[in-house]
Amino acid sequence: MLKSKDNFKSLKKRYDNQRAEPPVMRPPSTSSSITPSKIDFIDDKEPSIKNSIFSFSNKSFISSIFNSSKRDLSNFDSNVKPKSRLQYAFNTFISQKTTEPAPKDSFRSSMAFDNSTSSSQFKVVILGGSVAAICAARYIEERCQKLVSITIIEPLKKVFLKTGASSSLTDNTSLNCLFVSPENIFKLSQNSIIRDKAVLIQEGHVGLSMGPPIPFDYLVIATGSSYPPPISYPSLDYQHTANMLTRYFQTLNNAKSVLIIGGGATGVEVCLRLINNFYQKNIAIIHDKDLLLNHDYSESYRKKIQQKLIDSKVKLILNDTAKISSFINYGHPPKGRWIETTSGKMLFFDIQINCSGPTGNSDFLKKSHLDYDNVVEKQSKFIKVNRYLQILDSENIFAVGDVNNISGVKNVERAKSQARCISKNIGLLLQKKLHPETFPVAKLSVWVPDSINAEITLHKNENIPSNQSKLQLINSFKSEHYINNEVSFRKAETIKKIYKLYNAELGTYGAL
Known part of the structure; x- marks a missing residue:
């Protein structure tokens, strides 16, 4: 008691x-x-x-x-x-909670090191799970931390690394390394990945194929590009893509004659791999110019590669094209076919590898508030951007990586540099919103072109009047930013870097 x-x-x-x-x-x-x-x-x-x-x-x-x-x-x-x-x-x-206002110091000290959750976070939506998308997500998270919530919209459970696709044609043991999951990239809990596909963009939100619309303050388009099989495959199931590559590998082993359609970087890479692994096969390559590759490579290098293929008994069919323009997935499934060329030739090969070039994954912009014909190239479907990597006439929408129309070699290093640039610019635009009295105008960061052709593309996109000829532009271009490109078919180091970006473990790999 x-x-x-x-x-x-x-x-x-x-x-x-x-x-x-x-x-x-x-x-x-x-x-x-x-x-x-x-x-x-x-x-x-x-x-x-x-x-x-x-x-x-x-x-x-x-x-x-x-x-x-x-x-x-x-x-x-x-x-x-x-x-x-x-x-x-x-x-x-x-x-x-009457506290003092934030000190007017650098943006990074006032935002990047603030670990408190904002009651009104800015929404950043990233379309795609490509290397450029993952780099953008990580750089934005590191810079803005809890001031933003980042949402990646990617329909695939595992992303296919097209950069190593050609290696699986000659060595199937590397196949498993070409699929990587982006699920472990974020460090902060407010950021997430939605497995869905963007079908339209309206002002302030992204429409999805299955889920409800996703609102955004800033949008990053990093949907990449699509190639004909076997370099890529239009399927949401990564196992279908793996089966497709296996079928090409098996057919290629049994084939006696191989036709490579397209003498660009991908076609030349495939040809070099075939020479090293199947030197006894009859290999031909058809190209619409008199010199292989394009102006992203020096003329001396192009002549050197062309001579190497001739010495390796590769048949070059130059200044001619295969009549396959109406077949998006021409060459799949792999089998013997007759090919007609624009010059009237009829050719038969046991297998055809279509390397006719990529198109940008930008169809969802057709149903958008943007002027599609103005912001997207008609044939290539690449998205036009300015030197800040913003879509033309849009301050809060960016396009990075393979999907934008900036000429040049589109590799991992370029994707990283563009992602780093737009992360800075999103930070600067946030700074302008948070402190309009101090930063009435956001002085955005300019992406530094990595080639002369990239500089020329940006001039065209922005309609900058210039009396300079291409030769004058070459002479005035900063030589320290120019990269002497070469075709590489050693992709092991590149794949390792990509896995590190995705925070994924790379298992046993073959001859990448």
Whole structure:
């Protein structure tokens, strides 16, 4: 009985303490650099934060509700629903947090190192799971941290690395290394990946094939490009792509004659692999110019490669094309076919490998608020961008990687440099929104072109009037930014770098 009385006294004392007036709040520290928009009230990942809603300290949310119920009951409207009262108390609580504004220092110190969850995070949506998309997501997360929530929209569970596709034609043991999952790229919990496909873009949101629309403040298009099989395959099931590559490998082993359609970088790479692994086969390559490759490679290198193929007994069919333009997936499934050329020749080969070039994955822009004909190239379907990598006439939409129309060799290093550029620019645009009085104009970062052709493309996109000829532009181009490109069929190091970007483990690989 005595014990029950003690319990009752203890409970009564605790109840009286809860109803008591809280101590006077201390004035905020003048050294505080957190603005009211960045206060973190609930964060399950950081239990050490004192401002928990379950704490009955003078700074807590529930304490503010109790205080309001005791002292400021007259301020409540009796007709207001309980949920609205809670919202009123919440707003009162925020208004009591009168802290000093953030110091006007560098953007990185005021945003990148702020670990509090913003009550109104800016939404960044990234379309695609390509290397450029993953780089953009990681750089934006690192720079802006909890000020933004990042959503990647990618329909594939595992992304196919097209850069190593040609290696699987001659060595099937490397096949498993060409599929990588992007699920482990994020460090912060507010960022996520949605397995769905973008079908349209309207102002402020992305329409999906299956799910509800996804709103955005900033949009990054990194949907990449599509090649004919076997370099890529239009399937959402990665196992179908693996089966397709296996079938090409088996057919190629049994074939006596091989035709490579297209003498660009992909066609030359495939040809070099075939020479090394199937030197006894009759190999031919058809190309619409008198010299293999294009102007992204020096003329001396192009002549050198062409001579190497001639010395290896490869038959070159130059200044001619195969009549296959109406067949998007021409050559699949792999089998013997007759080929007609524009010059009237009829050719038969046991297998044809279509390397006729990529097209940009930009069809979803047809159903958008943008002027499709103005922002997308008609034949290639690549997206036009300015030197800040923004889509033309759109400040908050960017296009990076293979999907934009900037000429040049589109490799991992270019994808990383473009992703780094747009992460800076999104940060600068956020800075402008957060501190308009200090940064009325966002001085965006310019992507530095890595080739002369890239510079020329940007001039065309921006309609910059120039009296310079191409030769003058070459002479004025900064030589330290020019890359002497060569066709490489050693992809092991590239695949290792990509796996590192995806935070994935690379298993045993063959002759990549």
